[in-house]
Amino acid sequence: MGLTFISSIIFATVVAGTPLIIVALGELVTEKSGVLNLGAEGIMSVGAVVAFAVTHHSGSPMLGILAGMTAGMLMSLLFGISALTLMANQVASGLALSIFGVGLSAFIGKPYESIALASVNPVRIPLLSKIPVLGPALFEQQGLVYFSWFLILAVAWFLYRSKAGLILRAVGESPVSAHSIGYGVVKIRYQAVLFGGAMAGIGGAFLSVFYTPMWVEGMVAGRGWIALSLVVFATWRPGRVMIGAYLFGGCMITQMFVQGSGAKISIPAQFLSSLPYVATILVLVLISRNRSTIRLNSPASLGQPFLPDA
Amino acid sequence: MNHRKFVLTTLGGAALLASTFLSAAEPTKVGFVYVSPVGDAGWTFQHDQGRKQMEAALKGAVTTKFIENVPEGADAERIIRQLAQDGNKIIFTTSFGYMNPTLKVASAFPNVTFFHATGYKQGKNVGIYNARFYEGRYLNGIIAGKMTKTNIAGYVAAFPIPEVMQGINAFTRGMKSVNPKAEVRVIWVNSWFDPGKEREAAMTLISQGADMITHHTDSTAVVQAAEEKHKEKGTWSFSYHSDMSKYGPTAQLSGTTHIWGDFYTKTVKEILDGKWKATNVWGGFKDGMIKLAPINAAVPADVKSYVTKLQADIATGKAHPFAGPVVDQDGKERVAKGKNMSDAELGAMDYYVQGVASTLPKK
Numbered sequence: 001m002g003l004t005f006i007s008s009i010i011f012a013t014v015v016a017g018t019p020l021i022i023v024a025l026g027e028l029v030t031e032k033s034g035v036l037n038l039g040a041e042g043i044m045s046v047g048a049v050v051a052f053a054v055t056h057h058s059g060s061p062m063l064g065i066l067a068g069m070t071a072g073m074l075m076s077l078l079f080g081i082s083a084l085t086l087m088a089n090q091v092a093s094g095l096a097l098s099i100f101g102v103g104l105s106a107f108i109g110k111p112y113e114s115i116a117l118a119s120v121n122p123v124r125i126p127l128l129s130k131i132p133v134l135g136p137a138l139f140e141q142q143g144l145v146y147f148s149w150f151l152i153l154a155v156a157w158f159l160y161r162s163k164a165g166l167i168l169r170a171v172g173e174s175p176v177s178a179h180s181i182g183y184g185v186v187k188i189r190y191q192a193v194l195f196g197g198a199m200a201g202i203g204g205a206f207l208s209v210f211y212t213p214m215w216v217e218g219m220v221a222g223r224g225w226i227a228l229s230l231v232v233f234a235t236w237r238p239g240r241v242m243i244g245a246y247l248f249g250g251c252m253i254t255q256m257f258v259q260g261s262g263a264k265i266s267i268p269a270q271f272l273s274s275l276p277y278v279a280t281i282l283v284l285v286l287i288s289r290n291r292s293t294i295r296l297n298s299p300a301s302l303g304q305p306f307l308p309d310a
Numbered sequence: 311m312n313h314r315k316f317v318l319t320t321l322g323g324a325a326l327l328a329s330t331f332l333s334a335a336e337p338t339k340v341g342f343v344y345v346s347p348v349g350d351a352g353w354t355f356q357h358d359q360g361r362k363q364m365e366a367a368l369k370g371a372v373t374t375k376f377i378e379n380v381p382e383g384a385d386a387e388r389i390i391r392q393l394a395q396d397g398n399k400i401i402f403t404t405s406f407g408y409m410n411p412t413l414k415v416a417s418a419f420p421n422v423t424f425f426h427a428t429g430y431k432q433g434k435n436v437g438i439y440n441a442r443f444y445e446g447r448y449l450n451g452i453i454a455g456k457m458t459k460t461n462i463a464g465y466v467a468a469f470p471i472p473e474v475m476q477g478i479n480a481f482t483r484g485m486k487s488v489n490p491k492a493e494v495r496v497i498w499v500n501s502w503f504d505p506g507k508e509r510e511a512a513m514t515l516i517s518q519g520a521d522m523i524t525h526h527t528d529s530t531a532v533v534q535a536a537e538e539k540h541k542e543k544g545t546w547s548f549s550y551h552s553d554m555s556k557y558g559p560t561a562q563l564s565g566t567t568h569i570w571g572d573f574y575t576k577t578v579k580e581i582l583d584g585k586w587k588a589t590n591v592w593g594g595f596k597d598g599m600i601k602l603a604p605i606n607a608a609v610p611a612d613v614k615s616y617v618t619k620l621q622a623d624i625a626t627g628k629a630h631p632f633a634g635p636v637v638d639q640d641g642k643e644r645v646a647k648g649k650n651m652s653d654a655e656l657g658a659m660d661y662y663v664q665g666v667a668s669t670l671p672k673k
Contacts (some may be wrong), residue, residue, distance in 0.1 A: 005517075012517075017629060215352055218503065219505045219506070221504040221506060223506070259496065259668060260497045
């Protein structure tokens with residue numbers, strides 16, 4: 001075993017972490033604009049079922065991803081209308097969206113429950129995939145895995161190196177000031193919400209088309225909520241989202257490898273299963289020791305509605 | 311759900327009114343409570359197949375109704391009570407967690423007969439039923455023992471309750487009986503239903519050398535994972551609950567399938583004829599309550615005929631998956647030579663037998 005063993009742990013960790021990264025980055029951008037959208041679980045569910053249906057009918061996983069993305073944007077538009085235009089409570093709107101999305105996906109998905117998709121072949125990157133151990137673990141992955149890496153860089157660049165990102169952060173820090181110097185707060189927040197929805201839709205598509213190529217009710221199984229907590233875990237920093245997602249995925253996968261190795265280790269499986277969550281809390285505690293890190297990075301107006309005329 | 315409940319209540323009310331006028335010709339109403347959506351495979355799906363079979367067999371004499379996705383707990387009691395109030399004369403509650411709610415409602419409706427699946431509390435008007443899934447597991451294990459090249463089987467399991475332990479141990483004993491070098495590795499995913507986790511667990515086992523995998527969880531993810539790895543790694547799978555050959559057309563070797571239809575038909579008929587007495591049914595091959603999923607053409611004919619013969623022997627009681635000596639992982643003898651494990655011992659199983667490589671988490 002040895003090296004292939006390590007290679008397969010890394011491989012599985014990356015796969016498990018990918019949907020979390022994509023969804024969490026979308027939510028991060030949304031939250032940076034000052035909007036708290038708790039609907040990720042519901043948006044992922046709808047994205048998953050729509051992507052599955054379109055992939056099944058068209059035979060094209062690419063179209064499936066696009067459809068999942070579009071469905072995610074439509075779902076988040078619903079949230080936008082209620083939370084941004086009508087200024088309903090964001091927490092309540094987001095929770096409602098989650099519950100609604102999970103139910104809606106079950107409804108849409110009824111006729112697709114009996115169908116299995118062919119699994120999609122991974123994309124091998126020439127040369128890089130030849131590197132021992134890391135090559136097969138990192139560079140023989142699904143296209144969306146590479147997309148998630150690209151997304152980290154893109155979001156980091158957008159937020160901290162581009163003017164649009166600066167404006168978005170300004171809107172999140174102080175919508176009143178941003179408004180007073182002429183930026184359309186609600187419009188920018190809409191865009192951020194739509195981006196978050198699109199990413200959650202893609203995250204869902206990854207689950208139903210690539211990760212487990214099937215549709216069953218409830219298959220998102222809480223990953224939307226984990227992605228939400230990752231944003232806090234990462235203190236709203238794109239790079240840390242990746243660390244968090246892989247830490248989480250890694251704990252889950254490692255505990256399975258320990259169980260499956262047949263090693264004589266007698267640790268309750270329940271404890272091992274809770275390990276990823278324990279790790280998350282532990283890191284949160286460590287981060288929170290220094291209050292300024294959280295305060296510096298969390299958007300000041302997070303969750304507060306903005307009335308343009310005020 | 312709400313809409314369905316509304317319709318149900320209305321229909322129920324109407325039927326109740328009608329039944330007071332023309333009680334003789336009215337078909338008996340039979341209600342079912344399911345813990346998850348019916349879906350396309352799995353625990354609830356098999357119960358629903360059984361319901362349909364029973365309704366077709368007793369056409370005209372009964373009408374059936376089901377409520378799906380009912381959480382175990384307070385909601386369950388409300389739903390069961392509602393079914394009873396709506397005039398259902400026979401009610402099947404199909405999940406372990408419905409046990410206490412079922413008994414509670416049953417005491418309030420002495421004229422309604424209740425059946426609770428997988429529980430252990432009976433009543434004057436409450437029968438219980440379950441199936442000996444481990445009989446099928448044992449035969450699956452034999453096929454695995456004959457077909458494996460790596461001598462490692464992987465088992466994705468939900469929670470260490472006796473029913474799951476019986477399956478793991480029976481599978482292991484079957485496999486060991488034909489292949490002394492075989493070992494079974496278990497991964498607990500601590501969830502009845504999480505396709506992503508089930509798949510990861512299966513992939514983990516496969517990457518660690520298991521070429522036979524099976525599961526005691528509720529989705530088809532494990533069978534699909536084996537199908538995917540079949541070409542590359544020569545992985546085979548055994549389905550559980552339902553026949554999942556649709557999801558593993560090449561790689562599924564066989565499986566253990568739950569068959570509730572015959573039991574439902576027989577029991578409902580007994581009640582209609584007034585012959586039923588409070589029953590505790592734990593049926594296996596003999597009673598047709600479980601069945602092997604179709605055996606893959608890749609399995610050699612002699613293995614197939616051995617399995618078929620053994621199945622007949624289990625049905626007649628000549629063979630038993632837990633015939634002594636049964637030795638647990640620590641070398642302690644649990645059943646002496648010449649004896650079969652009793653139902654009480656089966657129901658309290660909380661250890662691995664010899665041949666399971668993993669260590670059971672301590673309580």
